[in-house]
Structures are given as C-alpha cells and as structure tokens.
Amino acid sequence: MSNGFDDIPFFDEEPDEAPRRPQQPVQAPQPAGGIAARAMAARDGNRPPAAYLNGLNPEQRKAVETVDGPVLVLAGAGTGKTRVLTTRIAHILATGSAYPSQILAVTFTNKAAREMKERIGVLVGEMVEGMPWLGTFHSIGVKLLRRHAELVGLRSDFTILDTDDVVRLIKQLIQAEGLDDKRWPARQFAGMIDTWKNKGLGPADIPEGDARAFANGKGRELYHAYQARLKTLNACDFGDLLMHPISIFRNHPDILKDYHARFRYILVDEYQDTNTAQYMWLRLLAQRPKGVPQNVCCVGDDDQSIYGWRGAEVDNILRFDKDFPGAVIIKLERNYRSTEHILGAAGHLIAHNEGRLGKTLFTERANDDDEKVVVHAAWDSEEEARAVGEEIERLQRGDADGKKHNLNDMAILVRASFQMREFEDRFVTLGLNYRVIGGPRFYERLEIRDAMAYFRLVCQPADDLALERIINTPKRGLGDTTVRALHDYARGRDTPMLAAAAELMDTDELKPKARKALFDVVTDFRRWQSLLENTPHTELAEQILDESGYTAMWQNDKSAEAPGRLENLKELIRSMEAFESMRGFLEHVSLVMDAEQNENLDAVSIMTLHSAKGLEFDTVFLPGWEEGLFPHQRALDEGGRSGLEEERRLAYVGLTRAKRRCHIWFVSNRRIHGLWQSTLPSRFLDELPPAHVDVSASDSSYGGYGGRGGYGQSRFDKADSFSNTYSTPGWKRAQANKTDATRNNWGTRSGHAVERIGYGESGPKSRTIEGELVAKSTSDTPSKFTVGDRVFHIKFGNGNVSAIEGNKLTIDFDRAGQKRVLEGFVERA
DNA sequence: ATCTCATTATTTTTT
C-alpha cells in the first residue's frame, strides 16, 4: 500500500481559505513559553515584544515584520540572512497569519533547506513539521509533479534520472539516429539540454542556431526524441522537475489558482542564484491579480552571485521591483562575522564591479588587535602548500597569538580542485588532519549506482536504464548481442525491457544459454517485486544484492578497491534504515546527493570557493591568486567582462568567509596541465586596499619578495630577483620527484586522519565515506588492538575496544558511549 | 570478455 508518496499533504486536509488568524493554527506541542502563547497574545491585539524579535537590528526586524507585499532583502555576507528568513517564518506562524502548510519556502540546496528547517524548529518547535513546502526548488517540484503527473504524460511513480542516466540515454538516441557518438558526444548534448531547461526552453522553443549546432542540425529532433523517450520510460530529468510544473501551471489555470490560494507566503533564499526557469516557476506562483497582495520575500546578495555559468541570472534580483511593483527593498549591511580589515578588503575589491545594487558592509566590532589581511608570495605551489601548512601548525600550537586554534576553524579555499592535491600531499606528510569537501559524491560511486539500479528496477519495472545497467552486472553471459535483441524487441512492442524479457522466454529468438540467463534475471526480479510490500526494505535490499550475485562479485574481486566497495554497500543499506520504504529511499537519493560530515574530527577543511559559499571560518587561506587561475583564464575568455566580474565576486565570497584572519597566497610558478608555467600575481591583489592589507615579507624562503613594498606597475609585480636556476629542467625534475616521494608516504603516519566528504574514487589510495576512512588495507594489516583493549581517543576519551573490523574499531567510551572509529585515531591508554 | 593502446580534455556544481 505504502508507495512512499502517501505523505504528500495536499489541499484536502486543510481549509482552503484559512482564516487570517486561525483559532488553532497547529495541534503540535509547543516549546515551553513558546510561540503559541505569544500568538494568542498577538491575536488579542495586546502584543508584547516577542522574544524572537529581540536581538534583531532595525533592518533585520523590518525584514522580518514586513510580511505583506513583496520584499527584497539584500543581505550581504554575514549579515544574518538565514536568521531573517527563519525569524520571518516564525513571525508569520506566531502571528497566526498562515498555517505552516501555507508557507512556501524555497532554497537551492538540501543543506540549506535542512538548516532552515532546523532553525525554524528552534523558534517554533514542532510546528515546523507541518511545513511540507519548505525545500529545494527540485524537491518541491517533485511534490507538485507527483500530484499532477498525468497532466504531462507521466505516472505519479515516475523515476528521476540523474546526469549519468541521462547521458547514457542520450547516447542511445544519438546512435539510434545513426550519428557518430564520437563526433557528437552525449555528454555535451546533455549539457545543452540542461542549459535549455535552465532557461525554460522546450524542444519547440530553442533558438534555431542552437538546434543546428548539434548533430548535423538535428539538435531539435534529438531534444524531441529525448523528451519522448523520457515519457515512455516514465522518467524525468532534473530540469523537468521545474519545466513540468511550469507547463502545468500555464496550461491549467485552475490548478495554479489552487496553489495561489494555498501559498499565502512565499520565501526564496539565495535569489541571486535563480535561473530563468526557476524565475518563471516562482513568478507563476507569486504573481497575483491586481489588488491581491503578493507576499513574496526574496533574499539574496548580488555580490555573491557565482553561478552564472550554470544559468543563474543575477538580473532576476536586479529587476525584482519591476516584477513585483511596490516592492520594499531592505539592505542588510551590518556584518556580524568579520573584522573591519576583512570587510574593508572585501568591500574595496568588490567595488571594482559595475552593475551592483551597491552595499557596503560594516561592523561595529572593530578592534585594534585585528589582523590585517595578509598577502604572501611563494615560489611555487609546493612552497605555497608548505607555508600554509606551517601557518596552520603555528595557529594550532598557539604560538602566533598565544591562543590554540582548532583545525575546524580553518579552511583553505581554492579556485580549482586540482589545487587541492598539493595541500593534501603536504598535510599527509605533516600528519595534519584535513577534510576535503565537494567533488564526486557517495551516491555517484559505481557500486552504489549499480545497487541502486537493482532497487530501482524492483520498484519501477519500467526503468529500462536501470535494467541495462545491471543486466550483465555481475556477468551473466548477457552481452551486447542479447541486450540489443531485447532492446529491439521491447522497442518494437513499446513495452518495458523487463516485460519484454519475460515475453522473449516464449520465443526462439535467443540462444538457449542467453535464454536461461535472462529467465533467471526475470524470475529474480519477479520474486523481489513480490517481496517488496511485505519485507522490510533493508532486508530486501540485502537479499537483492546477495541473490543477484552482486555482493559475491566484489567479494571475488581482489583489486584494492573491492573491500571499500563492499563497505560502501553496507553503508548504503545502513543509510536505508532511516527510511520507511524502498521507494522513499530512492526518492531521497535521487534528490539528496550530499554526505554528512564528521564533526568530531578536528581537521582543516579544503574546498573550492564555490562550495564555501554560506560557510564561515575563523581563519581562511586563499591560495592561487594568480592571473589565469584566479581570475580563471577560461572565465575571461568565455565570459569577458561579466566573467571577470563573476570571478571577482568569487574572490569576494572567499574573503568574506573569514571571521578573524585571512591569508592570501600567490606563487610565481605553477604546474598547469603538467607543465611548469610562470605566473603573474592576480589583478585582484592590486584591487585590495593597502590600509587593510599587509604584504608578508618573511615567509618566502626565496626571500625579498613582498619586502619591496613599493608601488610600481603593481605592488605584486613580478620580481626578477628570482633566480632563473629554478626554471631549469633539472630543477623541475627534482621538484616532480620530490612530490612523488611525498605521495608514497600516504597513510603511513598513524594518528593522521583524512576525511573525504564526497571525494571517493579520486584521492590518493584511500577513501572514506561520510567521514570514515574505509578499508584502506583491511586485509594486509591485522589490527594492533584486540577486543578488550583499553584505548584513548583524542575526542572521546578513554574506552574499551568491543569489536574489530579491519581498521575500524568499535569502542565503548566511558563518556561518549559506543562509537566506531578508525584505528589510527586511538592509542593504547 | 579482457586487455591494451590511443585519444582527449583539464573551472566552478546542484538538483
């Protein structure tokens, strides 16, 4: 019965016209002294200063209390944007202006949605559970689409394809067209479709030029064919999660009207990141007939718009008041995060951009002890990594200012992910804990995707892409020939491949061997499907992986990564426990692709500037400020002036992540595509105000660089004082070898922890899931501990080993309870 | 089916 979608609240359960001040807004329990009491008071017109409004500055308070009519909040970095958003929602609820289910609150990422939900929960308690329309554009899109799927030719149990599925599907289509899939890469076309959908363009709407540019002019046909194929597969891509609702709203005014009635208040986070499709979606929902208040509140910062390359339109934020006449615009410029120097540097930099709405951040907490932003020079990227490592250790030991700093409070923010490697190498040799954030995710791993394909096919027998993925994984002797025959047969009859396989059993089309193998697959899936309703889903999942031989396949694989993959599969099953059904789980996974991080580990974060948006750290290191890398050459080539401005905003985002300390680095030599290139300091360095910036004189081991201090062409002008011996081939080779030597030290140091959030396959020799180092060498090194050993862990204190699994120990800690930790993190007590 | 050789691209990333 439970299909996993039952819990979608809809119109029926609540009155359509909610009273302006409902008698009983919620039944949910209230926190002590909570909102409900105040709501009552508010209703009685005797409004005491609500506690949740305390501590807001006047602008924030205005943004919270201006609840009716369109509002644009321009919230600079660190000005309490999330606080305003969450308090505003709490305020709407507390004053009884709407039911929780009548508020539409949209974010971009799941993380942001989660955080918002949490923080609203703190303010209003359980009431937040009644907010089904708090989520990402996509998750809300899915919800809408499940309800109205039939209007766009889908069934409500449609599958959501991810990029990988999409590419495979497009590749098939390209081949079916008789085109060379080398010359016309499916990946590229998938990208084009994505771009079109970001702009809200269907196959009929794309510009002629675009249509002609691909596949000998067949671009449009291909796009048509793709949409048709999705329909037969009962599937959607990410873009459709926005496009379909838009077309439903456009073609069914009655339905749109229902939603207008439902959503009394609409809030959008990170408005500067909305693309055209999201903008259209939003406008359809938010715009009301004349005279009806449009209670839209968009929050964003034009200076932090860094996703133009994936379709974000800063223009959306710039023209808000044209779309919503009478909009109140509130600027939040009071910064609670950074020192005066950091704000001064960031503000001066970003002032070089044109076409801003114009905000200047200020702080009232300036302090004479505040450190200026420091610019450092290094000879090459290796020295840069070494120097940053030293600075981190200095802070950690506390000999810079007498305070010991946590690694958790420091981050290295790079422009491009290849920069990370050098830092990783260095930190590994230093034994410095770090975590890498971003990159390929857990759910994108081969084994996870395979397993998911099995689950998908059990839940959705029409999922041909899933079938094709696993039909011969593990090897069953169902090679290309058989699959093609099956494919053709299915296509000819317009039936899903799994059903076609069953039919093929009764024919002589296949050789006996293939027929037998196919028969086994079909019966397996039939059996699993029959178990779907009555078997606990985690149990069924395990059963599927076992009976299909998938687990065995990896058990028999003796390659280095096999144990890790098995571990990942276990982790997958474990993470299913949190869900009610397999369907619920699949839905979650298709939309939520991020991994949690292990907060317990004290480690330096390494990430790209893009993934740092929204975060803050005491100390921020910004390496690689060189022309060509930052601003990136490609951004300049392809984006021209606006490309440069986006890079500058990225620099601004980087600077404003720092609370207390910010160290910028540039090097004279960097290896790009394998070749050493000499580089020029970034133009952004010249755009920093001298009053807030120090140029470090001391830390270059080659000396003399920043010490010149003069202003010629550039303060950071290329010093010819660098001896050219460093560019001889011999020196280069020496450098290269040195790096190799360091790399081989990987993992030899005990007590050194590495956490890869997301990054799984790529890091040197080791991989982790969600903070756990996984099976690096489970088989060849027996644990140095035994059950019962007394051990000490830096974070959890003393405890006893209760179980050992490879390099992972289960330990009963005296204070922290039972935890699973890596051997390397504990020592004998 | 598996392995080897060659070709290619190599900013940023969510859903």
Next chain:
DNA sequence: ATAATGAGAT
C-alpha cells in the same frame, strides 16, 4: 603530465 575514457585487438 596525467588521468580517464573508448575503441580495437586478442
């Protein structure tokens, strides 16, 4: 330089 992908050979 390098890593990852894909085609062709065995």
